[in-house]
Amino acid sequence: xxxxxxxxxxxxxxxxxxxxxxxxxxxxxxxxxxxxxxxxxxxxxxxxxxxxxxxxxxxxxxxxxxxxxxxxxxxxxxxxxxxxxxxxxxxxxxxxxxxxxxxxxxxxxxxxxxxxxxxxxxxxxxxxxxxxxxxxxxxxxxxxxxxxxxxxxxxxxxxxxxxxxxxxxxxxxxxxxxxxxxxxxxxxxxxxxxxxxxxxxxxxxxxxxxxxxxxxxxxxxxxxxxxxxxxxxxxxxxxxxxxxxxxxxxxxxxxxxxxxxxxxxxxxxxxxxxxxxxxxxxxxxxxxxxxxxxxxxxxxxxxxxxxxxxxxxxxxxxxxxxxxxxxxxxxxxxxxxxxxxxxx
Numbered sequence: 399x400x401x402x403x404x405x406x407x408x409x410x411x412x413x414x415x416x417x418x419x420x421x422x423x424x425x426x427x428x429x430x431x432x433x434x435x436x437x438x439x440x441x442x443x444x445x446x447x448x449x450x451x452x453x454x455x456x457x458x459x460x461x462x463x464x465x466x467x468x469x470x471x472x473x474x475x476x477x478x479x480x481x482x483x484x485x486x487x488x489x490x491x492x493x494x495x496x497x498x499x500x501x502x503x504x505x506x507x508x509x510x511x512x513x514x515x516x517x518x519x520x521x522x523x524x525x526x527x528x529x530x531x532x533x534x535x536x537x538x539x540x541x542x543x544x545x546x547x548x549x550x551x552x553x554x555x556x557x558x559x560x561x562x563x564x565x566x567x568x569x570x571x572x573x574x575x576x577x578x579x580x581x582x583x584x585x586x587x588x589x590x591x592x593x594x595x596x597x598x599x600x601x602x603x604x605x606x607x608x609x610x611x612x613x614x615x616x617x618x619x620x621x622x623x624x625x626x627x628x629x630x631x632x633x634x635x636x637x638x639x640x641x642x643x644x645x646x647x648x649x650x651x652x653x654x655x656x657x658x659x660x661x662x663x664x665x666x667x668x669x670x671x672x673x674x675x676x677x678x679x680x681x682x683x684x685x686x687x688x689x690x691x692x693x694x695x696x697x698x699x700x701x702x703x704x705x706x707x708x709x710x711x712x713x714x715x716x717x718x719x720x721x722x723x724x725x726x727x728x729x730x731x732x733x734x735x736x737x738x739x740x741x742x
Contacts, residue, residue: 567634
């Protein structure tokens, strides 16, 4: 796998016989890789958010299938065993379409009955990884060209090299702006409850020598009101046929605030995030995670009167989005102009 020029620490390292996954739950204090040699281990790494970010999840799942082939071939039932592992990987997280896109590519190869599946699956997984990096570099340039001015930006969650094959989607655009000397200042939401912005985004930007300012999620409205934000740039976990976007919880709030304050909103995502099988965001399954991620230990007892509602994503309507950027190009005002021309 070609290493990203922008970040020395990679979320996924393929050895040819195992997948090393950077445990992003431990960042920024600790850099530690967990090593997996089977598909079930990779599925657990996805479920537990050791690896996160829609493109990175898809890449990890592809490597998981390669490990499945390595584990089961040439046993007599190797094809059935790989199908079961693919199903387990698909069940690891429901919202990010990149996961299913990558596994569909693997299923297609399996249906071709390869005589020796181990190198076939490994080659395809590496290809998916490398193509994601190339797509991120392309969309970074598309997004920077669209902005074409010196700007202050706000980003939410982590849509950088840590969430992708390298360079990043939203942070890819921000990196390209920085390289063009068009980035005045970048603000990052803390992004509760997992604090991806606080733990990952500002750390990742610092690795590139890009100064970053962390804000509490609730400070975004006042920051926009003060006139300090020109663009909000975020990633996406799924984009439907009408241009609605599922992304980290809190994105919809930012979109509404941006509309109120005249701030533009850009969504940067690879074309693998586009899901033309769904007509609108109303059809997206939103992952609900455990209350344990929100509640103090004292509220987790069975007799507690306190509960928690913990959706991981929300859906931003296309009419609130200024531009959707993929490696294939840009859809300006997708709520009006559509996104059909971005379809692979």
